[in-house]
Amino acid sequence: MSVKTLTINNTPVAAEEGKTILEAAKEAGIHIPTLCFLEGVSTVAACRMCLVEIEGINKLLPACVTQVTEAIVVHTNTPKLQEYRRMVIELLFAEGNHVCSICVANGNCELQNLAIEVGMDHTRFPYRFPKRSVDVSHPQFGIDRNRCILCTRCVRVCGEIEGAHVWDVAQRGADAYIVSGLSQPWSEVEACTSCGKCVDACPTGAIFRKGTTTAEKQRDRAKLQFLVDAREKHEWTR
Amino acid sequence: MDLSELLKIGDREKKQQKSIRVHCCTSTGCQAANSLSVKNNLANAVQELGLSDRVEVVGVGCMGFCGRGPLVQIDPEDILYEVVTPEEAPSIIDALSGGVAKPIQGNSQHPFFARQMRIVRQHTGKVDPERIEEYIAVGGYQSLYKVLYEMTPAEVVSEISKSGLRGRGGGGYPTGLKWATVAKMPGDQKYVICNGDEGDPGAFMDRSVLESDPHLVLEGMVIAGYAVGANHGYIYVRAEYPLAIQRLQKAIQQAKKYGILGSQIFESPFDFKIDIRIGAGAFVCGEETALIQSIEGKRGNPVPRPPYPAESGLWKCPTLINNVETLANVATIIHQGADWYASIGTENSKGTKIFALTGKIRNNGLIEVPMGISLREIVEEMGGGVPDGEVKAVQTGGPSGGCIPASMLDIPVDYDSLSKIGSMMGSGGMVVMDRATSMVEVAQFYMQFCREESCGKCVPCRAGTVQLYSLLDKILNKQGTQADLEKLETLCHMVKKTSLCGLGISAPNPILSTLRYFPEEYQELIPAESLNGKVRHGSS
Incomplete structure (x- = not known):
């Protein structure tokens, strides 16, 4: 090397x-x-x-x-790049229904953090107010697609770390959404092991633990890295 | 099978052919205009008039003049009939023995035909695409034989490089360089992919080539496989082209039967098999990385390049991916030589290009012209201009291209000239617009297309095209402000610079080119009260 x-x-x-x-x-x-x-x-x-x-x-x-x-x-941080990054965040905020004040991830949200980091005090694009679905059929978890930014982290942790492949992307363009199983309610997807890795991976409040309310979402992000290290480097302690 | 047997098949076929051949177009366009009934009635008339000994009716591929179909053409006299109805068809046969033909007789010396230069379409309209023997009779598969027995793979690659052929899918990447890259990549398993996922609105060049001369594409693929060291090829065709798929399947079967595809081609040590994969209707699958994902059975999402497919493509193997039209040039380049091919066209754009000439134009259809021909010659002479009007703009390159104003019609049609003025060669769509066309509406149409065809993976393309579309909507509804126009342009540049794949990168082109050449049309839509940036109801 x-x-x-x-x-x-x-x-x-x-x-x-x-x-x-x-x-x-x-x-x-x-x-x-x-x-x-x-x-x-x-x-x-x-x-x-x-x-x-x-x-x-x-x-x-x-x-x-x-x-x-x-x-x-x-x-990595030229004025042009700063402008583009800000626009990406603006587009994301305008695209979904992101209302921080009533979100489980408020104060613990990567989208929110980035908005602060890039200095986005408002979005210059009109809000789209899409009608998106919420699935709380799972006994422990819920998914509110209004808060989803289609980063596909849930798809990847579920497929690559847990090996269950509960999540995937359905449809395309602005209609694209995270789908569970074969477009079934989450609770009916037999592949789901209820491991909760998707909750830990989700950067926003789109996938959450039931029972958490505004600003209460916590993530055990280190767990994902621990699992990968255990598997690849045989490091068994955390 | 060796060369003498191949030639024998060709000779036998030539002997069997009757002295008068009545060609009836059976491509999708003419079929939609009932050409199959025309062909039936022609064949029946030959029977009834007892002319079977010297006349035969042949179903052929696209003759190009699609706006005037169904077309019937008679060789060797080269008589063309347009808009032939099944009822009038028998009179065409009658005319061969002294009667009077009722359908409108076309002019095969019209600039629409006379100015063309046919390399890819040299056999289309003359051979039956469903019979390999007809393709062999016009010299088909001799280039493949020559390559296998007289040339090394490196010689083939250098011949293609020397010819100056560039990718006909739109990008214009030098084909020889791509072949050389794949050929030089280490690895036992390599693939050749033929990209037939043509999806630009108004474009049907590849469909026509696949429907009219499928063997030409197959031959190009096998030669490509030999040159780069691949033994497996895929043709990716969109499901919307059922006739092309059916004819390709038939062509592959026939070629296998003659030992031209499969194991030990022409009894050489070279194996090559070709499979068809059918697209499920997503425009983005024409993007090479998305296409490869789709062949692998995954969701057709583009993935970042590098690595380019030449390095790591289908199933992570080195993969050559070329457009239908590019591959259809290969056999002729081998046959006629790279120097001959390089003598056609301009300095940096060699050979010919097929365009689908559509829109507000008298002569609709497919034309194959040498590179460097002026846009004016195509539109005014070959296309016959706008019926009852004037040309305002010509759109090239589909949703990735731009609108060229009438004042620039003298521009030569080649890769560099078109991209210099903010459009692109694209795959060959050419839509002519007249004075009554609103350029802002045109921009919105293409933006709607991109918005609907975005895969949704990257943010700028997924969310940006939505915002661009709604900004245009606002402007068209006379609700826009000067600030909106600036926002439109800023967002265009952002989507162009930050999108993941070619779809997003080129999606703003129709807006940017109309903003550049027709700014007054945008300005006219902005209410006067808002010129200072304030909206009408916002000002006190």
């Missing part, structure tokens, strides 16, 4: 070959905002929050999937 040296925001960084720009930046203490990215599961580069500029490359590239190459010069 060889090591590549590159520059991120004027800081020289060394990273092992095969590492992504996101990993290299994290190691060097440089923060790149992410939303669909989740440690331990596959990357999809769907939210576009982690787009970075690389000198000499015309395209913006997602840091979560772009591998480091020798001598590249990366910029």
Whole structure:
């Protein structure tokens, strides 16, 4: 294995070959905002929050999937990128029905945190107020699709870590939604082991534990990483 | 089978063919206009008039002049009949023995035909697409034989590179470079994919090629397979093209029977099999990474590139993915030579391109023209211009392309010139618009298309196209403000710069190009009171 040296925001960084720009930046203490990215599961580069500029490359590239190459010069926080990130968050807020004040994830929500981080005080796009479904048929959990941002973390943790593949995406475009089983109510999906990993993975309040109310959602995010490490590195203690 | 046997099949077929061949179009367009009944009545008339010894009626592929179908053409005299009805059809046969033909006689010397240069469509309208023997009789599969016995894979790749052929699906990536990349990738298992998921509104070039000359595409695929070291190919066709699928299936069966597909092709050590995969109706599956996901049986969502399919494609193997029209050029390049092909077209765009000429234009249909021809020649001379009106704009490249204003009609049609002015070659849709067309409505139509066809994976495309569409809606309803226009442009650039795949990246093009060339049409829709950015009811 060889090591590549590159520059991120004027800081020289060394990273092992095969590492992504996101990993290299994290190691060097440089923060790149992410939303669909989740440690331990596959990357999809769907939210576009982690787009970075690389000198000499015309395209913006997602840091979560772009591998480091020798001598590249990366910029992660240019005014252009800040503007695009803010617009992504604005589009997400306008697209769903995100009402923080009555949400279980209030104060503990990655979408909310990013909105604060990118300085989104309002969205310049009109709210769409979509009519989306809520499924609380499961005895322990519920899904409120009004709060879903289609990051597909639930799909990936369920399929890749739990191996149950309860969740997937149905329909397309603005009509796309997270579907359980073969479009059955959650409680009727026999594959569901009620492990709750989707609750831990969900960045917003879309998937929640029943009984939690406003601002009460807690996540055990370390559990996912622990499971992956246990499986891959045989580290059995937390 | 060796070359002499192949030639023998061709000769036998030529001998069997009657001296007068009545070609009746049986492609989807003409079938919809009842051409199958026309063909039946023609054949019956031949029987009744006792002309079977010298006349035969052949169902052929698309002749191109689709707006005037059903078409019947007679060789060797080259007489063309347009809008033939089943009732009038027998009179065409009658005319062969002295009678008078009732249907309208077309002019095969019209610029619509005369200005064309047919490479991909050289056999269409002349051969029966359902019989491999007819394809062999016009020299079919000889290029494949030549490649297998006289050329190394590297020589084939270099021949394609030298020809200057570029991807006909729209991107215009150099085909030879793509082939070379796949050929040089290590790995025992490689694949060739033929992208037949044509979905641009108003475009039907690939459908026509697949329906009219399926063997030409198959031959191109096998040659590609040999060149890059693949032994398995997939043709991905959309389900909306049932006739193309049916003819491809038949073509594959016939080629297998003759030992031209399958194991030990032409008794050489080279194996190649071709399977058909049918798309389920998503436009985005024409995007190569989504198409590969779809073949793998997954949801047709694009995935980030790199890695490009040439490196890691179908089932993570190196994969060559080319458009139907690109592959249909291959056999002729091998046959006629790269230098010949490179002599056609402009410096950076070689060969010919098929366009589907539609919209407000006199002559609707498919044309194959050499690269570098001016848009004006296509629209005014070949297309015959706008009936009772003037051209306002020409839209090329479908929902990914842009609108070219009438003042720029003298632009040469090639990859670089079109992209320089904010449109693109695209797969070949060419929609002509007249003075009565609202360009803002056109932009909205394409944005509606992209909004509905977005897969929903990445945020800018999923949510951005929705907002772009509703902004246009607001403007068209005269509710827009100057600020909305600025917002429209800002959002266009954002969607273009940040989307994951080609669909989102190019989705704003119709808006951006109309904003650039027809800004007055947007301005006219903004109420005067709001010019300072305030909405009408907001001002006191």
